[in-house]
Each structure stands twice: as C-alpha cells, then as structure tokens.
Amino acid sequence: MRNWHFSNFYFFYFTTVGVIVPYWSLYLQHKGFNAAQIGQLMAVLLVTKVIAPNIWAAFADNIALRKGSSLGLIKYATLATLAVYVCTYWLADFWAMAIAMFGFCVFWNACLPQIEAATLNHLADKKEQYGLIRLWGSVGFIVTVSGLGWLMDFTGPSAILPAGALALLCLFFASLLMRDANLVPEKDGEREGQKIISDKSLVIPLAKLLNRKVLILLSLCVLMQISHAPFYTFFSIYLESYGYSKFHIGMLWSIGVVFEIAIFIFGYRLLRRFALGSLLAFTFVVAALRWVLLARFPEQESIILFTQILHAITYGLYHSVMIQLIDTLFQGRYQIRGQALYSGVTFGLGGAIGSFVSGFIWSTFGQNQLFYGAGVLMFLVCVFSLFFIRKFSEQST
Numbered sequence: 001m002r003n004w005h006f007s008n009f010y011f012f013y014f015t016t017v018g019v020i021v022p023y024w025s026l027y028l029q030h031k032g033f034n035a036a037q038i039g040q041l042m043a044v045l046l047v048t049k050v051i052a053p054n055i056w057a058a059f060a061d062n063i064a065l066r067k068g069s070s071l072g073l074i075k076y077a078t079l080a081t082l083a084v085y086v087c088t089y090w091l092a093d094f095w096a097m098a099i100a101m102f103g104f105c106v107f108w109n110a111c112l113p114q115i116e117a118a119t120l121n122h123l124a125d126k127k128e129q130y131g132l133i134r135l136w137g138s139v140g141f142i143v144t145v146s147g148l149g150w151l152m153d154f155t156g157p158s159a160i161l162p163a164g165a166l167a168l169l170c171l172f173f174a175s176l177l178m179r180d181a182n183l184v185p186e187k188d189g190e191r192e193g194q195k196i197i198s199d200k201s202l203v204i205p206l207a208k209l210l211n212r213k214v215l216i217l218l219s220l221c222v223l224m225q226i227s228h229a230p231f232y233t234f235f236s237i238y239l240e241s242y243g244y245s246k247f248h249i250g251m252l253w254s255i256g257v258v259f260e261i262a263i264f265i266f267g268y269r270l271l272r273r274f275a276l277g278s279l280l281a282f283t284f285v286v287a288a289l290r291w292v293l294l295a296r297f298p299e300q301e302s303i304i305l306f307t308q309i310l311h312a313i314t315y316g317l318y319h320s321v322m323i324q325l326i327d328t329l330f331q332g333r334y335q336i337r338g339q340a341l342y343s344g345v346t347f348g349l350g351g352a353i354g355s356f357v358s359g360f361i362w363s364t365f366g367q368n369q370l371f372y373g374a375g376v377l378m379f380l381v382c383v384f385s386l387f388f389i390r391k392f393s394e395q396s397t
Contacts, residue, residue: 005177005178006115006118006119006133006178007133007136008136008174008177009074009115009171009174009175009177009178010115010133010134010136010137010140011136011137011139011140011174012140012167012170012171012173012174013111013112013115013137013140013171013174014137014138014140014141014144015140015141015143015144015167015170015171016108016164016167016168016171017137017141018140018141018142018143018144018145018148018167018253019144019148019160019163019164019167020045020164021232022145022149022235022236022249022250022253023145023148023149023152023157023160023236024042024045024160025038025042025233025234025236025237026152026157026160026236026237026240026246027157027160027161028041028042028097029157029237030156030157030158030160031091031092031097032092033094033097034363035234035237035359035362035363036359036360036362036363037094037359038233038234038237038359039233039234039355039356039357039358039359039360039362040098040355040356040359041094041097041098041101042229042232042233042355042359043351043352043353043355043356044098044101044102044105044352045101045102045105045355046105046229046347046348046351046352046355047102047348047349047352048102048105048106048108048109048348049105049109049343049344049347049348049349049351049352050344050345050348050349050352051344051348073110073114074110074111074114074115074175074178075172075175075176075178077107077108077110077111077175078107078108078111078168078171078172078174078175079172080104080107081104081105081107081108081168081171082165082168082169082171082172084100084103084104084107085100085104085108085164085165085168086161086165087100087103088100088101088104088161089161109343109344109348111171111175112343116323116343117338118178119133119134130264130320130323132264132265134264135261135264135265138257138258138260138261138264138316139261141253141254141257142254142257142258142261144163144167145250145253145254145257146247146250146251146253146254147250148160148163148250149246149247149248149249149250149251149253150246150247150250151163152246152247152250153245153246153247213329214329216388217325217329218341218342218345218346220280220284220381220384220385220388221322221342221345221346221350222345222346222349222350222353223350223377223378223381224283224284224287224318224346224350224378224381225346225347225349225350225351225354226350226351226353226354226357226374226377227287227291227354227374227375227377227378227381228287228314228315228350228351228354228374229350229351229353229354229355229357229358229374230291230354230358230361230362230370230371230373230374231291231294231371231374232351232355233354233355233358233359234358234362234367234370235249235253236249236253238298238367238371239252239298239304241367242298242299252304252305252308253308255305255308255309256308256309256310256311256312256315257311259308259309259311259312259316260311260312260315260316261316262312262316263312263313263316263317263320264316264320267316267317267320270317271320271321271324276321276324276325277388279317279321280318280321280322280325280385281382281385281386282313282317283313283314283317283318283321284378284381284382284385285378285382286310286313286314287310287313287314287318287375287378288375288376288378288379288381288382289310289375290307290310290311290314290375291371291372291374291375291378292371292372292375293306293307294307294371295368295369295370295371295372295374295375296368296372298368322342322346323342326338326341326342358370361373
C-alpha cells in the first residue's frame with residue numbers, strides 16, 4: 001500500500017501549522033496588536049473552520065462521485081492560501097489584517113478534512129494505521145517549530161511571515177503529487193450489491209445533524225477546543241512573559257508533539273483494547289489536569305515540560321479517537337463532510353469562541369486565571385461526558 005504521498009502532504013501541511021499555531025500570535029504582537037485584538041484575530045483565523053471546510057467538502061464529495069477523486073481541488077486551495085497569506089506583510093490595520101486572515105484561512109482550512117477522509121478511504125479496513133501516516137504531520141510540526149524558534153532568537157518575529165510562505169509553497173508542490181487509487185466514480189444503479197442514491201446537496205441532511213449522539217459528541221468537542229484556545233493563542237506569549245527564550249518555547253512545543261507522535265505510532269493498541277467513549281472521557285480528565293498545572297506552575301520548567309507531554313493525550317489520543325468516532329457516524333458520500341463538520345464545529349467554532357473570550361479574560365483577569373478557567377471547564381466536561389460513555393462505545397462498535 002503506497003502511503004508516501006499522504007505522509008508527504010501531512011508533513012508540509014503541519015509545517016504550516018508549526019508556523020501559524022505557535023507563532024502567529026507573536027507575529028501579531030510584533031505588528032503592534034494588543035491582547036484583546038490578538039484574541040479576536042485568532043478567532044477570525046479559526047472561525048473559517050466552521051463554514052469553509054463544509055462548503056469545500058460538499059463540492060469535493062460531488063466531484064468524487066463523478067471522477068472518483070476530489071484531491072485535485074487541494075492544489076487550488078493551497079495556491080490560493082499562499083497568494084492571500086503573503087499580503088499580510090503589508091498590513092498593520094486591524095480590519096485589514098482580519099480580512100486577510102479570513103481570506104487565506106478559507107482556503108487553508110479546506111485541505112485537512114479532504115485529506116483525512118481520503119486517508120481513511122485509502123486505508124480501507126486498516127484504519128488503525130491512520131496514526132502511522134498522520135505522525136509525519138507531527139514530524140513536520142516539530143521540525144518547523146523548533147527551527148523557527150531558534151531562528152527568531154536571532155531575527156525576531158520578522159522571520160515568521162517568510163517561513164510561513166515557504167511552508168505553503170512546499171505544501172502546494174506536495175498537493176501536486178496527491179493520488180488516491182482506492183476511489184472509483186459511482187454510477188446510478190447497483191454497485192457491490194448496494195443501491196446508490198443520488199445526492200448532490202451541499203450539506204449533510206438535517207436528520208443526521210440532529211442525531212442525539214452527533215449533537216452530544218460535537219458539543220463535548222466544542223468545549224474541549226474552547227479549553228485549548230488559551231494554549232493555542234497565548235502559550236508562546238505566556239511563556240515569554242516568564243522569561244523563556246523563543247528557542248526554549250519552540251522546544252517545548254516540539255516536545256509535546258514528539259509524544260503526540262508516540263501516540264500515533266502505538267495508540268492503535270489503545271483503540272483496539274478500550275472503548276472509544278472511555279478513551280474520550282480520559283482525554284477530558286487529562287486536559288483538566290494539564291491546564292491547572294500550567295496555570296499554577298508557569299515558572300517550574302519541569303512542570304511545564306510535563307504539561308507538554310500530556311499533549312499526547314489531549315490532542316494525539318483525543319484526535320485519533322474522534323477521527324474514528326466521526327468515521328462511524330458519517331460514511332459513504334458524507335465521509336468528507338463528516339470530517340469537515342468535526343473540524344469546523346470543534347476546531348473552528350470551539351477555537352474561535354475560545355480565542356475571542358481568551359483575549360478578554362487575559363486582559364481583564366490575568367493570564368494565570370485564563371488557564372485556571374480552562375481547567376475548570378474541562379473538569380465539568382469530563383463529569384458530563386461520563387453519562388454518555390456507553391452511547392459512544394455502542395456507536396463505535
């Protein structure tokens with residue numbers, strides 16, 4: 001089974017993530033924006049995940065029905081992302097920056113759900129091997145975040161924009177190599193004993209969205225991502241305020257992803273042994289612990305290191321569980337749209353709400369209180385989730 005073209009795309013996609021997620025807030029600070037404005041701009045970056053991936057995914061699904069693969073769309077998305085991204089170099093006005101960020105993220109956020117669905121299609125009945133492909137994204141993230149952190153100790157945040165442009169250029173070239181040999185065009189009538197129903201709508205049917213399990217699961221995931229927003233938006237600024245160098249910050253980001261890779265490599269054993277619902281609740285408990293420790297001991301390097309190791313659970317294991325849960329809930333022609341919905345509602349809506357609120361909490365109550373609040377939120381989410389573990393487990397069998 002040829003997986004290299006998927007691994008290659010994941011590598012460069014998360015290279016761009018390694019520029020934007022840890023360091024874009026530092027770039028905005030460098031451009032003169034305050035904490036509240038940074039929170040709002042990062043919310044703009046994330047809110048595009050709510051709508052854009054679902055629209056792109058709907059078109060991708062319909063193209064896949066006719067041509068057997070929709071991966072050709074990705075090359076246009078990556079090229080458009082690069083073109084709009086470089087415009088931010090000349091922008092210092094809040095609204096101009098907001099519009100530009102919205103523009104490039106509309107295209108950037110269109111890529112991942114399509115790749116997630118295409119990867120699962122490619123793996124067929126070996127979906128537990130997803131982590132072995134996805135881990136190359138984590139490798140790309142580590143290389144970028146550590147290398148760029150080291151570079152910024154010499155150049156300052158001015159290196160962030162060209163690093164992102166280079167990463168996006170490489171992503172475009174990676175998109176040109178994408179292939180998916182498993183997909184074939186569908187035709188009206190019978191295929192493999194199953195009747196195919198024509199459906200060219202651009203949205204997931206309301207009946208699927210109003211499914212109780214879907215609503216509960218997505219609600220929990222939104223809250224999970226709201227709790228992560230202070231980390232993704234302000235972690236670098238938070239550590240810098242306590243005297244950490246940019247190289248040190250980059251290494252801490254990298255360490256978290258190193259352990260995330262370990263989960264992607266060995267986590268399939270957990271997915272086989274334990275119910276998905278139980279694993280999901282476990283990630284909520286660990287997230288609560290992580291944010292409280294980060295709030296309480298920011299000057300204790302060993303504690304901060306430990307909280308980064310926990311990233312393996314709060315992102316790596318959590319994401320692996322969610323990818324499979326969503327795959328069981330949205331199959332066939334709704335597969336890409338299901339992954340887009342997961343990405344949009346959780347990372348998009350949850351991240352946007354969290355980023356927007358985080359800026360005000362940081363400015364009004366203080367940075368430590370922001371992370372304490374995230375920890376309390378996840379404790380409540382964990383308690384709530386315990387009532388639905390069995391339902392998630394039943395859905396995943």
